Amino acid sequence: MMKVMRTITIASCLKVGYGVGSRQRVKLRGTPPVPCLLHNSTLFPSRSRPSESIKSKNTQLQLLVKVTNLEDALHVFDEMLQLRPLPSVVRFTQVLSQVAKLKHYSTVIVLNDRLGLSRIGPSVYTLNIIINCFSHLNQMGFGLSVLGKFFKLGFEPDVTTFNTLINGFLLQNREAEAVGILNKMMESGTCKPNVVTFGTLVKGLCMKGNNAEAIQLLRKMEEGGCKPDIVVYSTIIDSLCKDTTVVDAMNLFSEMMSKGIDPNVITYTSLIHGVCKLGEWKEAARLFNEMVSKGIFPNLLTFNVLVDTLCKEGLVGKAKGMVKMMTERGIEPDVVTYSSLMDGYCLRGEMSEAKEVFDLMLSKGSIVDAYSYSILINGYCKHRSIDEAMLLFKEMSGGGLVPDAVTYSTLIDGFCKQGRIRDAQKLFSKMQACGLLPDVQTYAILMDGLCKNQQLSKAIELFEEMKGKKLDPNIVVYSILIEGLCIRGKVECAKDLFSGLSSKGLQPNVKTFTIMISGLCNAGLIDEAENLLIEMKERGCSPNGCTYNTIIRGLFNNNETSRAMGLIQQMVENGFSADASTAELVLELLSKDKVDPALLPLIE
C-alpha cells in the first residue's frame, strides 16, 4: 500500500501526470507512535512554574540561546509550552531544529506530537524537519506519510521537502527511488532541482564509491545551468581522497579554484587527510600553510585528522604535541581527539597509557561515548586481555551506552584469537538477541575464528546464513573461506573458489593471492604457486613482504632451495625483507649446509 501511495503522492506533489483531483486520493496517516526515550518527568513536567519566572523566560526566549545539549533543549521546550500566549511555530521549530542537529531524531518526533496536542499547527519548515528525522530513523514510510499532512494543511511541499526525501532514500541505499524523485522534479514545472538536490545525489554516489558517476553528475549540472558550489566540489574531493586518488582530488581542487570557487576549511581538511593517509607529510604541511596564508584557519576537525594520522603512524608523542598546539590556539580537544590518542597507544600496545587517556576523558566530564569504549575494548582484545575488555563492555552497558556491531565484532574477534570459540559464538547470539544485526565483517570475524579452530563446516554454515540474509560476502569473506579450505587440505576446493571470484564480480587482493599461494605451497604445488605469483603481478596486484616470505618458505620446505634463493633476491630488490620465521628457516638450513652462506646478508 505504501508503494502505491508513494507514487501518487510524490507525483501529485509535483503535478506530474496527475491532476489536482489526485490530492483527494492521498490517504492521511497519523504520526506513528515513537517510543519515548525520555523520562516522562522531563517531557511532561508536573510542577507549575511561577508566572514571574515565565515572564523572564519569555524575554530570554525572544533571543533563544543556542542549546548544546538535549536536556537544555527539552527544558526550553517545556518552558515555551507553558507561556501564554504561546510562542509562534517559528520558535518551536527552532528548538526542533536544534534537537535534530543533536541527532535526537526520535525526540523531535515526540516533541512534534506534543506540539500537535497543543494546537500549534506545523509550518512547512516543521514538516520538513520531521521528514528529515524519519529519514535518519530509517522510517521512510513515515517520512512519506508526512506529505499527506502538507495536503491536509493546504501546504505545497517545496524543494527542501524533496531534497530531504532524496537524502532519506540515499541514506537507506534506495538509490532508484531517490533518482525517481529527481526525475519527477525535472519533469515538473513547479519544483526544479537546485544545487542542494544535486549535492545530495553527488554525496549518495560518493557514498557508494561511484566517484566517476559523481563527477559525471557534476558535469551534467554544469550543462544544465546549475552551477556546482563549494559543497559539491568538496564532496567529490573528499571522496577521491578517501579512495586514495589524491591526484584526481588535487586536479578537481585546481579546477574549482579556476572557476572562482574558493576552498574553505572543509575542503582543506579533506585534502590534508588524503595526503596524510599516503604518508605525504610534506604535502600536508604545504596545504596546511597554504590554507593559513589564505586566512582559512584549521579547526577542531582539521586537528583531529592530524592527531589521528600521527597516531596511526605510531607517532603518539608527536600527536600529543599537536594536541598541545590546538589547545594553545584555543581549540579544545574533544572525544574524537582523545579517542584517536587512545587508539594510538592501543596500537603500540601501551595499554596503561591508553587507559590514562580514557580516565582523563572521564575526569573531563561525560565525553566518553560508545565509540571510545570500543576503541579501548579493541586495545585490550588485541593485547590478550579479553577479560579486561569484557569488564569494560559490561561497564559501558551498565552506564547506558549501547554497544554496536563493531563493539561486538571486536570482542568476538578477541575471543576467537584466544581460541575461545564458544564465547565468541555466545556473543554472536547475544548481539542478535539485543536486536543488532551482524554485518559482513562480523560474519567474517567469526568465520575466520571457526576456520582457524578446526570448524570449517560451521564457517560454511555461517557463509550460507549471511547470503540468506542478503549480506553480500566480500573478498575478505572469500579469502577466509579459501584459507579455511586450504587449512583443511582441501586445496582443490580452494582453487575452485578462487577461480570463481571474478564471476562474482570480486577481485582477489594481495591477501587473497598470498593465502592461495600458501595453500598451493603446503599442498606441494610449487609450480602453481610460482605461476600465481607471476599472475598476480600481471593482474596489477603487487606482492608484499608477506607474499614473498610465504612463497620463499614454501619453496624451501619443498626442497626448492635455488628457486627460493632467487626469490629472496627478488624480494630484497622490491624493498621487502625476510621475516623472523623465514630467517629462522634459512639459518636452520644453513646449519645443515643446505643453503649457500652468501644468502646471509640478504636475510639480515
Next chain:
DNA sequence: GTAGGGTTAG
C-alpha cells in the same frame, strides 16, 4: 526556523 561537504573503533 527546514535540505547537501571534512574527524575516532571491528
